Amino acid sequence: MITGERMAAVDENAAWLGVPRKQLMESSGHAVARVVRDVADPGATVAIVAGRGNNGGDAFVAARFLDEYDVTTLLLGRAEAIGTEIARENWDALERADYDVRQVTDSRRFDLPDCDVVVDAMLGTGLSGDLREPAATAARTIDDADATVVSVDVPSGFDADDGDHADNGVEADHVVTFHDAKPGLEELGADLTVADIGIPAAAERFVGPGDVSLARPSDREGRPYVIGGGPYTGAPALAAQAALRAGAELSFVAAPASVAGEIQGYSEDLIVQPFESEHLTPSQVDDLVETAERYDDVVVLGPGLGTADETREAVRRFLESYGGPAVVDADALAVVPDVETDATLVCTPNRGELARMGGPEAESLAAAADEIESFAADLGHVVLAKGADDVITDGDRTRINRSGTPAMKVGGTGDLLSGIVAALLEHAEPFEAAAAGARVNGVAGERLDETKGIGTLASDMLDEIPPALWGGGDE
Numbered sequence: 001m002i003t004g005e006r007m008a009a010v011d012e013n014a015a016w017l018g019v020p021r022k023q024l025m026e027s028s029g030h031a032v033a034r035v036v037r038d039v040a041d042p043g044a045t046v047a048i049v050a051g052r053g054n055n056g057g058d059a060f061v062a063a064r065f066l067d068e069y070d071v072t073t074l075l076l077g078r079a080e081a082i083g084t085e086i087a088r089e090n091w092d093a094l095e096r097a098d099y100d101v102r103q104v105t106d107s108r109r110f111d112l113p114d115c116d117v118v119v120d121a122m123l124g125t126g127l128s129g130d131l132r133e134p135a136a137t138a139a140r141t142i143d144d145a146d147a148t149v150v151s152v153d154v155p156s157g158f159d160a161d162d163g164d165h166a167d168n169g170v171e172a173d174h175v176v177t178f179h180d181a182k183p184g185l186e187e188l189g190a191d192l193t194v195a196d197i198g199i200p201a202a203a204e205r206f207v208g209p210g211d212v213s214l215a216r217p218s219d220r221e222g223r224p225y226v227i228g229g230g231p232y233t234g235a236p237a238l239a240a241q242a243a244l245r246a247g248a249e250l251s252f253v254a255a256p257a258s259v260a261g262e263i264q265g266y267s268e269d270l271i272v273q274p275f276e277s278e279h280l281t282p283s284q285v286d287d288l289v290e291t292a293e294r295y296d297d298v299v300v301l302g303p304g305l306g307t308a309d310e311t312r313e314a315v316r317r318f319l320e321s322y323g324g325p326a327v328v329d330a331d332a333l334a335v336v337p338d339v340e341t342d343a344t345l346v347c348t349p350n351r352g353e354l355a356r357m358g359g360p361e362a363e364s365l366a367a368a369a370d371e372i373e374s375f376a377a378d379l380g381h382v383v384l385a386k387g388a389d390d391v392i393t394d395g396d397r398t399r400i401n402r403s404g405t406p407a408m409k410v411g412g413t414g415d416l417l418s419g420i421v422a423a424l425l426e427h428a429e430p431f432e433a434a435a436a437g438a439r440v441n442g443v444a445g446e447r448l449d450e451t452k453g454i455g456t457l458a459s460d461m462l463d464e465i466p467p468a469l470w471g472g473g474d475e
């Protein structure tokens with residue numbers, strides 16, 4: 001099962017892996033034609049009713065595979081208004097090659113030719129809400145016609161993200177959906193074909209630009225709350241600054257008073273909230289939980305906290321009473337396996353930390369992906385295991401991220417990662433935020449490979465987070 005939204009991400013990843021969308025469209029169109037051949041004999045009349053998006057584009061391709069049928073292609077709207085280049089190219093191919101194509105510019109004059117089969121290609125995963133004109137009138141006409149209806153990808157009007165079907169949507173007899181079933185499609189009662197359109201498995205397995213698109217913030221939002229610092233001061237500062245670079249509105253750092261000034265000194269962009277102590281102890285926990293829950297935002301727990309027994313106990317108590325989302329990193333990780341918590345965690349261990357948490361001891365994380373998946377399932381939290389290749393898993397789904405450079409072995413890059421993931425958690429599910437965050441962090445490093453090489457520092461990478469996240473870093 002795959003949602004329309006996730007499908008768009010996989011599709012973008014396929015293009016990144018060298019299989020562009022136009023190729024997928026060719027396979028989609030071919031699959032539609034095969035189903036038409038299954039439901040009607042050669043010589044039958046077929047009306048293709050196409051919208052101006054890629055759903056229509058799939059059907060333009062299908063027309064070329066149906067030469068032994070009597071096919072009319074109706075485009076809802078003007079050819080100039082076709083929304084994507086690949087759909088337009090496939091429309092142009094029909095026009096040039098003398099196929100019977102018509103543009104419907106007035107919905108009041110929507111005339112469906114007498115036909116045995118209607119190919120419904122008005123709307124696919126690009127739909128939002130009830131059908132608008134001219135699609136609404138066309139859908140009514142299609143439903144009234146005495147023809148077998150074959151819908152492309154989904155019946156027009158069906159929302160592939162949540163499975164809702166618009167009241168004025170098309171009633172399909174057959175649905176040819178692509179790559180994987182969409183949620184709710186099976187319950188419609190139509191005959192369902194899931195067509196393999198040649199998307200490489202790697203487009204789902206590897207984290208690519210599509211995963212970043214899915215989690216990318218479109219607005220500055222979120223106020224992550226970094227609880228860190230004590231023996232170390234750079235780590236919380238890097239995490240908090242990375243969150244700002246990844247779209248957070250404000251970054252708060254709760255830190256021992258003894259180091260708060262130092263942390264603030266690294267950056268005027270941070271809001272540092274000191275507590276009276278040299279390191280985190282259980283006596284601060286109630287206040288921290290209260291503040292975190294009042295902010296109702298994402299916590300980053302761990303950067304620079306150190307390993308003092310009292311600190312560890314404080315982390316345990318924090319997790320026992322906090323119920324919101326948190327990224328857990330560094331010294332706080334060791335506590336997670338034996339704590340009962342209602343919090344939603346993304347744990348970001350490196351290889352050593354993973355092993356200390358009771359996870360697999362792995363030379364290569366990617367080779368141990370299945371074991372890490374089982375470990376995450378037992379833990380009950382998302383795990384982002386970071387190494388040369390990162391493994392991101394929620395215990396059920398697992399993805400591998402390969403972005404990054406050897407220079408990123410330098411201290412501080414993990415702190416950046418925790419801040420990036422915290423910012424992305426504002427908009428995306430934990431698993432998606434972790435996958436996208438891993439890629440963005442790695443791409444930020446790659447962007448400096450040419451100029452700084454293995455001398456790249458974590459602090460250099462801060463400036464590269466925005467282009468890695470919003471564009472320019474996905475080649």
Ligand SMILES: NC(=O)C1=CN([C@@H]2O[C@H](COP(=O)(O)OP(=O)(O)OC[C@H]3O[C@@H](n4cnc5c(N)ncnc54)[C@H](O)[C@@H]3O)[C@@H](O)[C@H]2O)[C@H](O)CC1
Pocket residue numbers: 007008011021024025028051052053054055056057058083084122123124125126127128129130131132133135152153154178
């Ligand atoms: N890997 C893949 O997923 C592939 C999918 N293919 C096909 O592409 C469509 C999705 O195409 P897209 O261009 O994104 O969107 P649509 O064609 O579904 O529609 C966009 C079009 O519709 C207008 N619109 C939106 N909502 C409404 C509404 N309620 N009423 C009327 N009109 C509406 C919007 O303004 C746009 O103009 C997918 O389903 C597959 O069929 C690719 O072919 C290959 C790979």
Ligand SMILES: [K+]
Pocket residue numbers: 055120121122123124151152153154155156
């Ligand atoms: K459709």
